Amino acid sequence: MRRLSSSRRLAESSASKRANHGMMTAITDTFTEDHHRCDRLLAAAEASAGGSDWAAIGAAAAALSAAMECHFTLEEDIVFPALAQVFFVAENPIEIMCSEHAQMRQLLADLGEVVGARDKSGFLGILETLHFLVQQHNYKEEGIIYPMADGALPQRAAEMAAMVTDG
DSSP states (O other): OHHHHHHHHHHHHHHHHHHHTTOOOHHHHHHHHHHHHHHHHHHHHHHHTTSOOHHHHHHHHHHHHHHHHHHHHHIIIIIHHHHHHHOGGGHHHHHHHHHHHHHHHHHHHHHHHHHHTTOHHHHHHHHHHHHHHHHHHHHHIIIIIHHHHHHHOTTTHHHHHHHHHHO
16 A cells, blocks of 8 residues: 555645645545545455455445445536536546546446455455556546646535535
8 A cells, every 4th residue: 555655645745735826725635635535445445355254344345335436426426517517628537537437336346246255366356456546546636637626616616625525
């Protein structure tokens, strides 16, 4: 999980730089923190596989899946459509993000299947792939999509951020 901490440092450094330039960063900050929450749940799912309690492994996988689905839904139903409506050049990056969400949803569905089969090797393999995809995906959202949304949607940023913390 070393890469997650370095990406956190990068995100925190970027947030600090934006704050120093007076740019509103409610979407970036809140959705990035939600990424970190999902990262922690992914790490917890991985750690759960160190034992043989399949109820605990299943619960960790379910918590991860629920958190990621909630995050994807907020982006796809609220942030992305609002951004695409006011900033047309965002359409292609949004399409890519949604495609990546679909890939990750499939991996999460596969994760549920390997839990049901009690396949620890398969479980760890899917988590490894998911970890890689999540890192790449989050880097793009945190560096491109969220700052774009903060800049294009300043009047809705606090409302969107509140949806993450209320969810």
